[in-house]
Amino acid sequence: MIDVAHWQQLIQPLFPGMMGVRLTALAPERVSAEMLVRPEMCTAGGTLHGGAYMAFADTLGAIGTLVNLGEGQRTTTTDSSTKFIAAAKVGTVVSGESVALHRGRSTQVWQTMIRNDQGKLCAVVTQTQLVLS
Numbered sequence: 001m002i003d004v005a006h007w008q009q010l011i012q013p014l015f016p017g018m019m020g021v022r023l024t025a026l027a028p029e030r031v032s033a034e035m036l037v038r039p040e041m042c043t044a045g046g047t048l049h050g051g052a053y054m055a056f057a058d059t060l061g062a063i064g065t066l067v068n069l070g071e072g073q074r075t076t077t078t079d080s081s082t083k084f085i086a087a088a089k090v091g092t093v094v095s096g097e098s099v100a101l102h103r104g105r106s107t108q109v110w111q112t113m114i115r116n117d118q119g120k121l122c123a124v125v126t127q128t129q130l131v132l133s
Contacts, residue, residue: 013115
């Protein structure tokens with residue numbers, strides 16, 4: 001069992017902590033989290049900015065990769081593709097679930113689905129993480 005609280009402490013002082021990412025489940029093949037949509041993360045229309053969706057998803061895929069790395073290894077994102085589908089309004093909570101599509105020696109591929117507080121799919125992000133020794 002992976003200690004979610006430990007990983008939450010690790011990300012708290014970093015950019016994901018500033019965004020308010022709250023991990024809810026963590027396993028080698030799946031990462032789930034929530035994030036409050038705050039006004040400073042929104043567009044002029046009061047909906048979550050596209051870059052915030054992408055940063056949220058990138059965080060989940062990177063954490064998923066980190067959980068799978070060996071001693072002395074690290075990771076970086078090499079590419080990311082985002083499909084925007086619906087909006088999330090300021091003051092609501094979005095949820096993200098990232099699933100490993102590939103967990104290889106040199107790369108990992110993760111796909112994240114982000115949903116609004118009504119369960120509607122807002123964005124799908126697929127990213128590749130390079131494994132560095």
